[in-house]
Amino acid sequence: MIGADMLARSFRTAVCDIDFEWPTVNLLDACRQYGLEIDDVAYLAANENPYGPSPKALAAAAESLSLARVYPSPSLRYDELRNEYAEVRDALAAYCGVPADMVMPGPGSETVLRYVTQVFVDPGDEIVTAPESYSGHPWACQIMAADVRYVPLRDYRFDIDAFLATVSDRTKMVWLCSPNNPTGTIITDEELRRLVANVPASTVIVCDQAYQELVDDPSWGDATQLLLEGHRNVVVLRTMSKAFGLAGLRMGHAIADPEVCSLIDRIREPYYISGPSCAATLAALDDLDWCREVVRKLQAGRRWVTQQLTELGCTVVPSQCNFVLADTGVAAGVMYDRLLRRGVVVRPGDIWGYDTHLRISIGTDEENRRLVAAMAAALAE
Ligand SMILES: Cc1ncc(COP(=O)(O)O)c(C=O)c1O
Numbered sequence: 001m002i003g004a005d006m007l008a009r010s011f012r013t014a015v016c017d018i019d020f021e022w023p024t025v026n027l028l029d030a031c032r033q034y035g036l037e038i039d040d041v042a043y044l045a046a047n048e049n050p051y052g053p054s055p056k057a058l059a060a061a062a063e064s065l066s067l068a069r070v071y072p073s074p075s076l077r078y079d080e081l082r083n084e085y086a087e088v089r090d091a092l093a094a095y096c097g098v099p100a101d102m103v104m105p106g107p108g109s110e111t112v113l114r115y116v117t118q119v120f121v122d123p124g125d126e127i128v129t130a131p132e133s134y135s136g137h138p139w140a141c142q143i144m145a146a147d148v149r150y151v152p153l154r155d156y157r158f159d160i161d162a163f164l165a166t167v168s169d170r171t172k173m174v175w176l177c178s179p180n181n182p183t184g185t186i187i188t189d190e191e192l193r194r195l196v197a198n199v200p201a202s203t204v205i206v207c208d209q210a211y212q213e214l215v216d217d218p219s220w221g222d223a224t225q226l227l228l229e230g231h232r233n234v235v236v237l238r239t240m241s242k243a244f245g246l247a248g249l250r251m252g253h254a255i256a257d258p259e260v261c262s263l264i265d266r267i268r269e270p271y272y273i274s275g276p277s278c279a280a281t282l283a284a285l286d287d288l289d290w291c292r293e294v295v296r297k298l299q300a301g302r303r304w305v306t307q308q309l310t311e312l313g314c315t316v317v318p319s320q321c322n323f324v325l326a327d328t329g330v331a332a333g334v335m336y337d338r339l340l341r342r343g344v345v346v347r348p349g350d351i352w353g354y355d356t357h358l359r360i361s362i363g364t365d366e367e368n369r370r371l372v373a374a375m376a377a378a379l380a381e
Pocket of ligand 1 (some may be wrong): 027046047107108109110111132136177180208210237239240241247251252
């Protein structure tokens, strides 16, 4: 085609260099391939919350649809009439125990983390992260043409000493995830404080705490606390997608120094959070009892699945999330197929270098029982 090469010359090298594939499973394709009905499939591949959001959140979102023809509020200014966007920011701030000017909401934490990179990362900046962590972090940095350095986990946990040995004055940003996806492991308060105390104050430490609500280990370290203690270089990421069950409505936020928040406010799109997302978030944060009950069920499910898979001979990494990483001893792709044939969809661990592991989301009690039965049969094949 005439001009095709000329066009390719204009592509950004950083974007062309991204080694990219959308993660595994398309549920519909899997159903077609294996002759399954969607309702017969236990979809345990994306760490969604099987109990969904508070019914009050769904009702509020539905009600807000009557305003679908108008744009949502673009502004966070308080000197204007109240608007749902500012209300969401206030509600998230109250929920997290921080001042409102330290909160920056967005359509999912994935989008917010891209804004964070746009605020800080220049081409060639050094970024330090772990290869066995959330792929959205290095991906966002690669789009900004960063120089990404990987420090492997050790025994499925962030290796704080190795991170400290790698970080230098050149390091613009460090990415942490606690609890970590895909291992479910935490960074303790002691480890977090040691890291923050020993990196240059100009190095931004982003701590993704998407699964924070699921934590019941008292040694877990909350990066928000360090930010509130005056470590202005700490940025925390939170989401409504997990414990609050609002993955489909897209709402997440950064907790950061007010100056960082105002810089994000400068680059975000004007109408980037929908009215139904705002309405659902406000109602969900007003119904914390629902969330607490869901978390209790997910934690119980996590304990049960861990115990059952261990009894089947798997090595299960102790998890603080709504998923577990299990080493079955069989190649991940093989086990993935065997489970898929039985209508159970999980995430193979080989994408993180865990070649015999599966990452399995915690489902309803029925889905969990189905998973364990399918796993027993798959291991016996
Ligand atoms: C660690 C982590 N961060 C961020 C996200 C994205 O969350 P959101 O739905 O808020 O974009 C996920 C989703 O699985 C996650 O596991």
